[in-house]
Amino acid sequence: MSHQSPEDLVGHWKGAEAPLLPLLHAFQERDGYIREQALEAISQGLRIPLADLFAQVSFYHHLTLEPDGWDAPRVCDGPVCRQKGSKALLNALPGARPMACSGRCDDPIPVLRRGQLTVGLEAGGLQTRSSPLPPPPPDGVRECVFAKIREPDRATLKGYRGTGGFRGLAWALEADPDALLERLDQSGLRGRGGAGFPTAAKWRAVRDAEGDPKVIVCNADEGEPGCFKDRALLDHDPWAVIEGMLCAAFATGASLGFIYLRYEYPETYGLLEAVLEEAHREGILGEDALGPGRAFHIHLRRGAGAYICGEETALLNSLEGKHPFPRNRPPYPVTHGYRDKPTAVNNVETLASVPPILHEGAEWYRGLGCGEHSGTKLISLSGDIRRPGNYEVPLGLPLATLLEDWAGGPPEGRRIQAVTMAGLSGGFLDARDIAEVTLDDPSIRARGSFLGAGGIIVYDDSRSMRDAATDAMSFFADESCGKCFPCRIGTRRLLERLEGSAGPTAGAEWVDEVKSIGEVMQQTSACGLGQAAPLVTESLIRRFSEDVGWKHEGADPS
Amino acid sequence: MTTENVFELDGRPLRFEDGETIFEAARRAGTAIPSLCYDPRLNAFGGCRMCVVQVEGIAKPVASCTTKITRDMVVKTTTPKVERLRKTLLEMVLSENPDRQVSADRGLAASEMNDLAQRLGVRRGRFAGATSGKSRPEDDNPFILRDYDLCISCYRCVRVCAEREGDYALGVKGRGFATQITAGFDRALGDSTCTYCGQCVQTCPTGALGDKQIMRFESLSAAPETTRTICPYCGVGCSVDLVTKGDRLVGVRPAMDGPANKGALCVKGQFAYDFVQHADRLKTPLVRNEAGELTPASWDEALDRAARGLTESIAKHGRKSVYGVASGRAPNEAAYAMQKLMRMLSGAHYIDNCSRA
Numbered sequence A: 001m002s003h004q005s006p007e008d009l010v011g012h013w014k015g016a017e018a019p020l021l022p023l024l025h026a027f028q029e030r031d032g033y034i035r036e037q038a039l040e041a042i043s044q045g046l047r048i049p050l051a052d053l054f055a056q057v058s059f060y061h062h063l064t065l066e067p068d069g070w071d072a073p074r075v076c077d078g079p080v081c082r083q084k085g086s087k088a089l090l091n092a093l094p095g096a097r098p099m100a101c102s103g104r105c106d107d108p109i110p111v112l113r114r115g116q117l118t119v120g121l122e123a124g125g126l127q128t129r130s131s132p133l134p135p136p137p138p139d140g141v142r143e144c145v146f147a148k149i150r151e152p153d154r155a156t157l158k159g160y161r162g163t164g165g166f167r168g169l170a171w172a173l174e175a176d177p178d179a180l181l182e183r184l185d186q187s188g189l190r191g192r193g194g195a196g197f198p199t200a201a202k203w204r205a206v207r208d209a210e211g212d213p214k215v216i217v218c219n220a221d222e223g224e225p226g227c228f229k230d231r232a233l234l235d236h237d238p239w240a241v242i243e244g245m246l247c248a249a250f251a252t253g254a255s256l257g258f259i260y261l262r263y264e265y266p267e268t269y270g271l272l273e274a275v276l277e278e279a280h281r282e283g284i285l286g287e288d289a290l291g292p293g294r295a296f297h298i299h300l301r302r303g304a305g306a307y308i309c310g311e312e313t314a315l316l317n318s319l320e321g322k323h324p325f326p327r328n329r330p331p332y333p334v335t336h337g338y339r340d341k342p343t344a345v346n347n348v349e350t351l352a353s354v355p356p357i358l359h360e361g362a363e364w365y366r367g368l369g370c371g372e373h374s375g376t377k378l379i380s381l382s383g384d385i386r387r388p389g390n391y392e393v394p395l396g397l398p399l400a401t402l403l404e405d406w407a408g409g410p411p412e413g414r415r416i417q418a419v420t421m422a423g424l425s426g427g428f429l430d431a432r433d434i435a436e437v438t439l440d441d442p443s444i445r446a447r448g449s450f451l452g453a454g455g456i457i458v459y460d461d462s463r464s465m466r467d468a469a470t471d472a473m474s475f476f477a478d479e480s481c482g483k484c485f486p487c488r489i490g491t492r493r494l495l496e497r498l499e500g501s502a503g504p505t506a507g508a509e510w511v512d513e514v515k516s517i518g519e520v521m522q523q524t525s526a527c528g529l530g531q532a533a534p535l536v537t538e539s540l541i542r543r544f545s546e547d548v549g550w551k552h553e554g555a556d557p558s
Numbered sequence B: 001m002t003t004e005n006v007f008e009l010d011g012r013p014l015r016f017e018d019g020e021t022i023f024e025a026a027r028r029a030g031t032a033i034p035s036l037c038y039d040p041r042l043n044a045f046g047g048c049r050m051c052v053v054q055v056e057g058i059a060k061p062v063a064s065c066t067t068k069i070t071r072d073m074v075v076k077t078t079t080p081k082v083e084r085l086r087k088t089l090l091e092m093v094l095s096e097n098p099d100r101q102v103s104a105d106r107g108l109a110a111s112e113m114n115d116l117a118q119r120l121g122v123r124r125g126r127f128a129g130a131t132s133g134k135s136r137p138e139d140d141n142p143f144i145l146r147d148y149d150l151c152i153s154c155y156r157c158v159r160v161c162a163e164r165e166g167d168y169a170l171g172v173k174g175r176g177f178a179t180q181i182t183a184g185f186d187r188a189l190g191d192s193t194c195t196y197c198g199q200c201v202q203t204c205p206t207g208a209l210g211d212k213q214i215m216r217f218e219s220l221s222a223a224p225e226t227t228r229t230i231c232p233y234c235g236v237g238c239s240v241d242l243v244t245k246g247d248r249l250v251g252v253r254p255a256m257d258g259p260a261n262k263g264a265l266c267v268k269g270q271f272a273y274d275f276v277q278h279a280d281r282l283k284t285p286l287v288r289n290e291a292g293e294l295t296p297a298s299w300d301e302a303l304d305r306a307a308r309g310l311t312e313s314i315a316k317h318g319r320k321s322v323y324g325v326a327s328g329r330a331p332n333e334a335a336y337a338m339q340k341l342m343r344m345l346s347g348a349h350y351i352d353n354c355s356r357a
């Protein structure tokens, strides 16, 4: 692309849907950074005010305004990579900068440079390799979304067709949207991106809303530290996600689709580009995708390094080329989504669950859970555990069974001290919780946490939980978008108190300030980031009081 | 279920308009819910969260500025819980800035945050830590002080510039606690699309933006007085409040209730008032003497001279040799009289108005 003039590039994207992010990436790839002339050309072409454009570029971690900024290696400095020595790797690579958890916690430390991803533990040992497949489940465990993922060639169209692909969609096309929604309703499927909203209800709301075109957005931003399940699905079973999106389009009457993929998954990007190209070529997508005259198109868009863009309304703003603050709700995306059109935003795992449910039936899906719990959940397991990776567990499975029996327990000679829930957003559970809790929302919520997107990071007894909490809060402080006061100020103040760099450093006063800030954040923040972040400090105080330090002062936490 | 638009605010029934927010309806009814990011002229933003209230049936408090009322909604604006949350939140906000008092002269809303702190009985001292905004003393434009050490990231400036002024000069750089307000490519206001309308200054709730013109007179000890009048510059007729200290005109403020401008002004009306008491200001007409120098004259002399010049020119060079331009500051009636004069005098249509440009 290096020969293309700014006008050519802008002209190429100008008429396209959601043109801003691809244009910014194209300029960054052409010039090694984003030059002011590029912003001027984009501003004119897309009619976005310069000040706004500049501000947006400064928001995204992976867009850079410094000459050759794109050249600097970004080393994952997420909580799991810190356990593996990311700080040493950062020091060893010249010009390296830290990046937030980049979703490869079941591999050595990921390093991103000029849009290429390598993994390794040492500067000399960085290599390119495909992302790990999920480990096989224990004997007798039945899976839904991972059932076919380990089949050879599953990621190819031929392989997908040969292993039962498109049977869910075929069933739906034979039946009708009502039957589809009915089956999904009965399956009890809820959103797997964190909020757990019933999928059928969301799709019905989009179907019933006024507006055209209707839009399906696959949320593949997967920014929560310790979560890498969507990566596994997209890398090894991409057609299942496409099929899920087609089912969503059929159910809602949508004709426009997007996959919003995080920037830190470059191989996935290449793979999805090829998959979408093939799908359009083969007529799986396109003007007659859902029958004669029933169009469905999917556009692939990359984020640029911002956890908040996984929040569905910030994601929509990002797609639309607006500052990626979350929107005020209501109205919700189901009525006012992408460009104010009715929009279903769904997580990758949610979408991939739909085809098997439609094909096998609601009863079958419900029956995959333990006891009264229906269905399965992908869990990304990482940290101090022998077999990290993605596991599809029946909802209601005892957490201890997953940790000890499925994943081999802690490293030799160690004891599990704590785990996180919902990546980092659910805070920490301690050994007693681990012995008692089952993997389903009622059980986890009863302990003041939540399952969320299903990331679990394990800390053995060699770790300091105060350090773990500090790492977690530094993530939230870096990712707070800055729209609302409680989170913008609160994440920073909590981080300072965990680091001991400002405010009271110990004692009852420390606990009092931390709890007051936490309450304000949890009760008044505008989105889930600020509401969840104080679970980190709350669970630290409640469960790991020794680590907090007040006990040594003889103060009373309550 | 009632069939009318009625909801309950702090135990009393209140009517509401379709689409009205809790905050607006409460304001109308005389209940001032605390706020920092609210400006009635702007789209509700929902950033400061000071305006949280409790709504029956919803577990967490909601931001009243973005929550539309529904029929039979039961709203409580002063529960112990929301009052505690607001106080703690305001303590957090105070902690992000250095402890520095600034003059209320800086802008119309410059004391808003401090007044709110007083009203809620909140003082500084809790939640020590880093400060957020960074002032831009190097921006030496003559009109707007950018003292962002006092900024609380309410983005009212950014939003008023975009939503009301349509100049889109400002942006929100970075994110989270590191957020900074920038102009254009993060340089001086003069290098951006700013037109120095002053709207951002007047909406800033902390004095982080200051009117440098009025600040020149901060040391005058007389109490400021305001006088409502109309901006003298153009035919739009923006309402302004002139601020005087003793007999000195120290500043101009837009009138939020001005029917033509609703709080807006342009750079001239907002900042260019020094001519009023300027030593060089003309106080009599001037006419040229034999030597071609301008000398003071009476109005009669000056008008006679003008009439003579016009008629002589027409006599000598024809009717198309004269051209009349009405001042944009002239009211309609005067502009009408001007064109009438020109048509009667010369019979030509060479007539214009400076506002047309």
Ligand SMILES: Cc1cc2nc3c(=O)[nH]c(=O)nc-3n(C[C@H](O)[C@H](O)[C@H](O)COP(=O)(O)O)c2cc1C
Residues within 6 Å of the ligand: A190, A191, A192, A193, A194, A195, A196, A197, A219, A220, A221, A222, A223, A224, A307, A308, A309, A310, A311, A312, A313, A345, A346, A347, A348, A350, A351, A527, A528, A529
């Ligand atoms: C801070 C934040 C980050 C989020 N990140 C993601 C994400 O990366 N992927 C995702 O699917 N959902 C994410 N969500 C949840 C989305 O807002 C939304 O609920 C979800 O995409 C809906 O899809 P589902 O109903 O299929 O779960 C995030 C929410 C918040 C508050």
Ligand code: SF4
Residues within 6 Å of the ligand: A308, A326, A479, A480, A481, A482, A483, A484, A485, A487, A488, A525, A526, A527, A528, A529, A530, A531
């Ligand atoms: S809670 Fe945090 S991330 Fe969410 S809107 Fe507020 S500042 Fe942004």
Ligand code: SF4
Residues within 6 Å of the ligand: B144, B157, B160, B161, B165, B167, B168, B169, B170, B189, B193, B194, B195, B196, B197, B198, B199, B200, B201
């Ligand atoms: S003075 Fe007016 S144009 Fe300039 S930044 Fe402020 S609001 Fe925008």
Ligand code: SF4
Residues within 6 Å of the ligand: B148, B150, B151, B152, B153, B154, B155, B156, B157, B158, B181, B200, B203, B204, B205, B206, B207, B208, B209
């Ligand atoms: S400068 Fe003033 S108006 Fe602008 S964001 Fe800061 S405090 Fe708000």
Ligand code: FES
Residues within 6 Å of the ligand: B034, B035, B036, B037, B038, B045, B046, B047, B048, B049, B050, B051, B052, B063, B064, B065, B066
């Ligand atoms: S006034 Fe409602 S959030 Fe600021």
